[in-house]
Amino acid sequence: MKQSLGAKPIAYPTPVFLVGSYDADGRANMMNAAWGGICCSVPPCVMVAIREERHSYQAIIDRKAFTINIPSRELVVEADYFGIASGRNQDKLAVAGLTVERSELVDAPLLCAAPLVLECRLLSTQQLGSHSLFVGEICDVKVESSCLDRAGLPDARKIDPLVFAPGNSAYFALGDCVAQAFAAGKKLMP
């Protein structure tokens, strides 16, 4: 028996994207965004939703670039801090004791401590209401060598990404591997 909760932004899982940008003063900033996801395969694109009042909003529009940095479990305190503080009045990277390097592909900073980083060129923005939808073309994916599997692909288990749960407002880690995609469903194919 299902109950109605009303119109709410709730779905599972949501990511923990640390969105990197340079502001008008050239200072690197990271914000935490749970509203986002991959949105195209060719060209590879990622979407992130940002409130206009966020310091990162104008920075990304001005530089036409951002990074998506995927934090591992051990970065949970820093990731949450990036969501509750503003780069407008704090140097969040200095407070968190984390370093960035400049992307060679787009005008945005890479978070050195993140095991996986996407470098994105801003393709479009769409104003929806409280948030605007930013679509970026993924120019490159960079991953820590220690997080690759034998086939040279990123290993989700080694990356150990954070997973956000709205409603509970809790961060989770990945759990059991339940099944292989494009394989488990074959037993139902006629």
Added chain:
Amino acid sequence: MKQSLGAKPIAYPTPVFLVGSYDADGRANMMNAAWGGICCSVPPCVMVAIREERHSYQAIIDRKAFTINIPSRELVVEADYFGIASGRNQDKLAVAGLTVERSELVDAPLLCAAPLVLECRLLSTQQLGSHSLFVGEICDVKVESSCLDRAGLPDARKIDPLVFAPGNSAYFALGDCVAQAFAAGKKLMP
């Protein structure tokens, strides 16, 4: 030391959205989409990316509606099947032995077995390349009563959602609760 993987659609985690629609013949269909996510809080909106050749593509445009059904771990075989079969030539719900009911709010079917369902009104589409980005306004969220916590909010642990990992192409379950959001980061606030 980071390695470049090139331009690829890889991020963690991605959701397992079972996208429900009615086709031109009035037949209910579910497709599996990992490219998507919440994209606005007010009004609450969700984004899902769909290839034009998918049977659901035209169905959603014609009906201006879709549902996002969140499968629990026990639906992994059916969820994966919904991603490898096409509703153009198979009645996927009949094959999977799953039932739907008609939404009273939008012209789309709710998957009865899914613990959490979003009923969405199509707001916009944007053609990006291989995929088009569909933004839907969430008109209601319905959740199994057994998946609510004491505060009446959905409990992610009870919903037990699937998590998709690109690269590995594997489905995971939620693991440990690592920290509480909007709280863990306070220790870094000046």
